[in-house]
Amino acid sequence: MNEIKLFCPATIANLSCGFDVLGLCLETAGDEMIVRKSTEKGVRIIKIDGADLPLETEKNVAGVAALAMLEQIDSPFGFEIEIYKRIKAGSGIGSSAASSAGAVFGINELLDNPFTRKELVLFAMQGEKLASGNAHADNVAPALLGGFTLVRSSSPLDIVKIPSPIDLYATVVHPQIELKTSDARSVLKQTVSLKSAITQWGNVGGLVAGLYTQDYELIGRSLHDEIVEPLRSVLIPGFDLIKKSAYTNGALGSGISGSGPSIFALSKGLETANAVAKGMSKVYDEMNLPYEIHVSKVNDEGIKII
Amino acid sequence: MNEIKLFCPATIANLSCGFDVLGLCLETAGDEMIVRKSTEKGVRIIKIDGADLPLETEKNVAGVAALAMLEQIDSPFGFEIEIYKRIKAGSGIGSSAASSAGAVFGINELLDNPFTRKELVLFAMQGEKLASGNAHADNVAPALLGGFTLVRSSSPLDIVKIPSPIDLYATVVHPQIELKTSDARSVLKQTVSLKSAITQWGNVGGLVAGLYTQDYELIGRSLHDEIVEPLRSVLIPGFDLIKKSAYTNGALGSGISGSGPSIFALSKGLETANAVAKGMSKVYDEMNLPYEIHVSKVNDEGIKII
Numbered sequence: 001m002n003e004i005k006l007f008c009p010a011t012i013a014n015l016s017c018g019f020d021v022l023g024l025c026l027e028t029a030g031d032e033m034i035v036r037k038s039t040e041k042g043v044r045i046i047k048i049d050g051a052d053l054p055l056e057t058e059k060n061v062a063g064v065a066a067l068a069m070l071e072q073i074d075s076p077f078g079f080e081i082e083i084y085k086r087i088k089a090g091s092g093i094g095s096s097a098a099s100s101a102g103a104v105f106g107i108n109e110l111l112d113n114p115f116t117r118k119e120l121v122l123f124a125m126q127g128e129k130l131a132s133g134n135a136h137a138d139n140v141a142p143a144l145l146g147g148f149t150l151v152r153s154s155s156p157l158d159i160v161k162i163p164s165p166i167d168l169y170a171t172v173v174h175p176q177i178e179l180k181t182s183d184a185r186s187v188l189k190q191t192v193s194l195k196s197a198i199t200q201w202g203n204v205g206g207l208v209a210g211l212y213t214q215d216y217e218l219i220g221r222s223l224h225d226e227i228v229e230p231l232r233s234v235l236i237p238g239f240d241l242i243k244k245s246a247y248t249n250g251a252l253g254s255g256i257s258g259s260g261p262s263i264f265a266l267s268k269g270l271e272t273a274n275a276v277a278k279g280m281s282k283v284y285d286e287m288n289l290p291y292e293i294h295v296s297k298v299n300d301e302g303i304k305i306i
Numbered sequence: 307m308n309e310i311k312l313f314c315p316a317t318i319a320n321l322s323c324g325f326d327v328l329g330l331c332l333e334t335a336g337d338e339m340i341v342r343k344s345t346e347k348g349v350r351i352i353k354i355d356g357a358d359l360p361l362e363t364e365k366n367v368a369g370v371a372a373l374a375m376l377e378q379i380d381s382p383f384g385f386e387i388e389i390y391k392r393i394k395a396g397s398g399i400g401s402s403a404a405s406s407a408g409a410v411f412g413i414n415e416l417l418d419n420p421f422t423r424k425e426l427v428l429f430a431m432q433g434e435k436l437a438s439g440n441a442h443a444d445n446v447a448p449a450l451l452g453g454f455t456l457v458r459s460s461s462p463l464d465i466v467k468i469p470s471p472i473d474l475y476a477t478v479v480h481p482q483i484e485l486k487t488s489d490a491r492s493v494l495k496q497t498v499s500l501k502s503a504i505t506q507w508g509n510v511g512g513l514v515a516g517l518y519t520q521d522y523e524l525i526g527r528s529l530h531d532e533i534v535e536p537l538r539s540v541l542i543p544g545f546d547l548i549k550k551s552a553y554t555n556g557a558l559g560s561g562i563s564g565s566g567p568s569i570f571a572l573s574k575g576l577e578t579a580n581a582v583a584k585g586m587s588k589v590y591d592e593m594n595l596p597y598e599i600h601v602s603k604v605n606d607e608g609i610k611i612i
Contacts, residue, residue: 017507018507018511019504019507020504020508021504021507021508021511022511150508150511150512150515151508152508152509152511152512152515152524152527152528153505153508153509153512153527158512158527160511160512160515160524162515188500189500190499190500190501191497191498191499191500192497192498192499192500192503193496193497193498194494194495194496194497194498194533195496197498197503197506197507197533198325198326198327199459200503200507201323201324201325201327201503201506201507201510202326202327202456202457202458202459202510203458203459204507204508204510204511204514205324205327205328205456205458205466205510205511205513205514206456206458206459206464206466207511208510208511208514208515208518209456209458209466209468209514209518212514212515212518212519213518218458218466221458221459221464222458227500227503
C-alpha cells in the first residue's frame with residue numbers, strides 16, 4: 001500500500017455538561033485526506049483544497065501532528081499529504097482535529113500500524129496545540145476512536161471510549177460568523193460555584209450512565225450546562241431560539257458545539273434529528289443569517305479508510 | 307405479614323470524586339430493624355438498642371421518614387418500629403440513612419409495596435433532613451437501591467442505580483473521634499477553580515464508565531478528589547497514613563467516607579480488601595487510636611428482609 005484515502009470526521013466537543021472532557025464523532029461531516037509514501041523523507045503537505053491554510057509542514061496542524069509522530073518512530077520513507085477541507089476552520093466541529101487525526105492515522109496505516117488509535121491521540125494533540133495553543137484531546141480523541149470519548153485526564157492522558165447508543169443522531173448548525181477560540185476562552189471564569197460544579201459532575205455521571213445503558217431520556221436530562229453555556233452562548237446569534245426550537249422539535253438536548261459558534265442537538269432517531277434541523281434552519285432563515293447544517297448518526301467507528 | 311425484620315445497610319457517600327452525587331451500599335455493616343403493624347394508627351418507635359437516640363417519632367430520623375411517607379398514602383393500620391443500631395452515629399457511613407431507609411422500606415413492605423424503591427428515597431431523605439439539615443440522597447439512595455447510586459439531580463430527584471462490578475470490595479475504618487457534619491461542612495469553600503472542577507467531572511465520568519465496564523484499574527484511577535478531600539482530611543487523624551497504607555496494600559483507591567471521619571478504600575477481591583484492613587489497623591494501632599473496621603463486598607441488593 002503506497003497511498004490511502006481517508007475520511008476524517010468532524011466532532012462535537014464538550015457536549016454541555018462535559019466541558020473539556022467529552023466529545024463525539026460524526027459520520028456525515030468531515031474532510032478527506034490522501035496520505036502517500038514518498039522516497040524523500042519527512043512530511044510534505046502538497047495540496048490543500050477548500051481552505052486557505054499554510055502548506056508549510058511546521059505551520060500546518062496536520063504537518064505538526066505528523067512530525068510529532070515521526071519523532072517517536074523511524075520511517076524508511078517520507079510522506080505526502082493532500083487535504084480536502086470540507087469542515088470550515090473556526091466552526092466549532094473540530095476542523096483542526098480532523099486534519100491532525102488524519103495525518104497521524106494515515107501515516108500509521110502506511111507504517112503497518114505501530115501505534116494504537118489511542119496512542120495516536122497524543123500526536124494529534126500537537127496539531128491542536130498549534131491551532132489553539134492548547135494540546136487538548138476532546139476533538140482528536142473522538143475523531144480517532146469514534147463514538148463518545150471521555151478524557152478522564154489529559155496529563156497523564158487517560159481516554160475512555162464509550163460506544164454510542166445505536167439510535168443516537170446529532171444535528172449541528174454552523175452560523176457563518178467568526179468566533180475566535182481565544183474570545184470564547186476569554187469569557188470563561190476561572191472559578192465556579194461548588195453548587196454548579198456538583199450539578200455539572202452529576203450530569204457528566206448521568207450522561208455516561210445513559211450512554212452505557214442506552215437510556216435516551218437520561219442522556220437528554222444530563223445534557224445541561226450551567227457553567228460555560230451561560231457565558232459563551234451570548235456570543236452566538238440566535239442561540240436561545242435555536243436551542244428552544246431543538247427542544248420543540250423533539251431533541252433530547254442541545255448546547256454549544258466545542259467553543260462555538262456551532263450549536264448541536266442530540267436526538268433519538270434520524271427522523272427527529274431531521275425535524276430539529278428543519279426547525280434550526282427556520283430560525284436562521286428568519287434572521288437572514290447564513291448557516292450550514294449537518295445531520296449525522298453518531299459515528300462509532302471514527303476515522304476510516306475510504 | 308404482620309411484622310418484618312430488616313437488614314439496613316451502611317453506605318459510603320461521595321467516593322472521592324463524586325461529592326454529593328455518588329454512594330455505594332455495604333453488605334456486612336448495617337443496622338437491624340423490626341417494623342410491625344399496629345391497630346393504633348401512626349408511627350411509634352418502641353425500642354432503640356445500641357444507641358442513645360430519641361424515641362419521639364418527630365425527633366427520630368426513622369420516625370420522620372415514616373411520617374413523610376404516610377402523608378402520601380392512607381394506611382388502614384399504624385406501625386411500631388424497633389431499631390437495633392450497629393452503625394455508630396457520626397461515623398460517616400450512613401447511620402441516619404440506614405434508619406430512615408429501614409422505616410420507609412419496612413412500612414412499604416407491610417403495605418404491599420405501593421411505592422418503588424426509588425420512590426422511597428424521597429421519603430427517606432426527610433430523615434436525612436432531620437439529621438443534618440439537608441435532605442440529601444447520597445446515603446439513602448444506595449441503602450435502598452444497592453450497588454452504586456448516582457444522584458444526577460436532587461431537585462427534581464433523579465437517581466441512577468449503577469450495578470457494582472462483581473469483585474469489588476470496600477474496607478472502611480472508623481476512628482473513634484467525633485467529627486460533626488456541620489464542622490465537616492464548614493471547612494468547604496463555596497467556590498472551586500474551573501480547572502479542579504474539570505478534573506473532578508472527568509473522574510466522575512471515569513468512575514461511572516469503570517463501573518459499567520468492570521474496569522477496576524479505571525475505577526482506581528478515577529478515585530481522586532482534589533476539591534473536598536484536601537480541606538476535610540486535615541480533620542481526620544492519620545488520614546494520609548491510612549490512605550498511603552491502603553495503596554501500599556493494593557487498594558484501587560481510598561478517600562473520606564461521607565463527611566468523615568471514616569476512611570474507605572475500594573479493592574478488587576476480598577483478599578486485597580482484608581490486606582488493606584490489616585494495614586489500616588496497624589496505622590491506628592501504632593497511633594493508639596481506637597477504631598472500628600469493616601470489610602464488605604459492595605452490596606448490589608441494598609436493604610433486605612432477613
